[in-house]
Amino acid sequence: MRLIIPLAVVALVLVYPFVVNSFWLVQIGGRTLGFGTIVLSLVFLTAYTGMLSLAQMTVAGIGGYATAYFTAPTGGVGVLLPWPLALVLALGLATLAGLLIGLVAVRTRGIYTLMITLAVAMAFYYLTLQNYDIFNGFTGFNNADPPVVLGLDLGAPLPFFYLSAILAALCYAGVRHVVRTPFGLALQALRDEPDRVRALGYNVPLLRVLAFGLAGFIAGIGGILNLWLNASISPGSVALNPVIDVLMAGVLGGIGHPAGAYVGAFVFTVVDNFAIDFIARERFNTLIGLIFLAIVLFSPDGLTGLVRRVSTRWARAGRRDKGATRKTKDIGK
Template sequence: MTTEPFPDQAPARNDLIARIGAGHLALAAVLLVFPFVASDFFTTQIGAYSLIFGMLGLSLMWLAGYGGMVSLAQITIAGIAGYTVAIFGENSADVHGFGWPWWVLVPFAVLIAALASALVGWVSVRTSGIYTIMITLAVATAMFYFAQQNYTLFNGFPGFAGVKAPVVFGIDWRDPMPFYFLSLGVAILCYLAVLYASKSTFGLTLQATRDNQRRMRALGYDVTMHKVFAWFLAGIIAGLAGILLVWFNGRISPGTINVGAAINVLIITVIGGLRHPIGPFLGAVVVILMQTFAIDIVGAERFNTLIGLLFLVIVFVSPDGILGLWEKAKAHLAPGSLRSDI
């Protein structure tokens, strides 16, 4: 993703719900041109990385925005996909590494992640509201400690290194440009899928369940199954992001899925906004730019204080994140422009 164009694209995004057009096309053009203008560093460390974390945020946005289930386990699910790739694919840790070909490995890892996600969902949807956040946090933390303690399965503290993206069609997908376009392609696919799903019958049912679970149950819907299926879908997105993440880092260790990372995904999503699927991507760009350049402002040491404070301010001032801020700004500007039009 890019740095500047966002504030301009966001509004177009919003009325895109009514008419497909300008906003999407302009954004697509910028995203396609971006890697040719930007340096390798910007293409991968900012561009691809934001896309990956945007996807993680998207899976959370899908659950939280449409399903009303705030999860802290998205990075855990991504981590499960990542570990699956490291264990069944190739790694340099001399533990496991079955060397499955990518076209078996990727669907398999996504499936495992989606099933794990459905399981987490099944455990957490039995309770409601704020419990979800607690249970998913407990799941995320337990998984982190498990991966760290267990050497037979997860190779403990060091985890797995030397996990490479495959070479397909003669292109090495580890190179900056191909990797960026791979991430972009997958991200767009997920984004459009969420956009479509939110307006499908299933998406509407999910939103209705979020708004009034008892009524939906009374109408004869199997609320639990709907929610578990939503978790399954979120697991697919998080799983894809997890595979990209392990290819991006070339390694996976318990540090990838620690509580800090889990909270990071939540921060990205909340800062971006939970109202529209573009929010998480917006949040990812902001947070990752800050993460990269805050060193110059506050020093690497106190970065967490800065991001924590920004998060607090956003939660206090604008519960809908940057998207919400924009809505507010538009509301301020709108009456004037309306009058001048008439």
């Protein structure tokens, strides 16, 4: 029974490219996986450490900018490096950025974490906009295509989709694994009872900073996928709108479970792309807003929360019919 869900998802991802056109493959599918990975980094932070960060798109942007800087120099800006080295550097820089943001944000809680990470995000946006030596100003980087590996062009729709799927799956599995390790358990303990964890001798700020670093690494992977999707990056990619989009997709999907990241990213991308078809073109943003409002209103824990609640209700109804008693291992759920 436990294998059915992952197998269904794997089958879906394998079959998906052969039933859809290139728009659904790249623009919806590819974007869901890349953007979803950035959302995953936020969901990881929020679900397991209780910290809400608005700087995840920024960290992803650093990963993207670094990749572009080292693989697609433009107009005298950038240094051409072999792509494996460029990717290692990009992920390293994204992780470092995550750690640094963690250092700044670690002593704050709740709304203050949100504010301070938003400030970091906006500062980075204006930096990219006005710095011409590293970020190439408003224009940013164009023609940042994915590498060709052993004759396989990773930028072609099908390889790009599978690449995104594999990386997204690794990130997802990574998060699921990490939260079961002593480190992950300590983070969750920290989320629930920081004082007790401190009393037990854990270094609370260090744990939090490390969590930010790991989230930075994941966001970096998402950022690189996002860069390759458009083959370009510019300040618009790290502006206020995309920064908020990450939070929105997270809340939509349900910020309590890693799967919510990808569900949220998918719904967000679809609504964002198709809302204009259903309403006068001057008003489609209102429709997008209303859809999001409705989801948050009727299911505060997002779509995954909605599904979880519905299935629990079914399960309970089923038990009542059979008159079965609750099993011991269900207690406490």
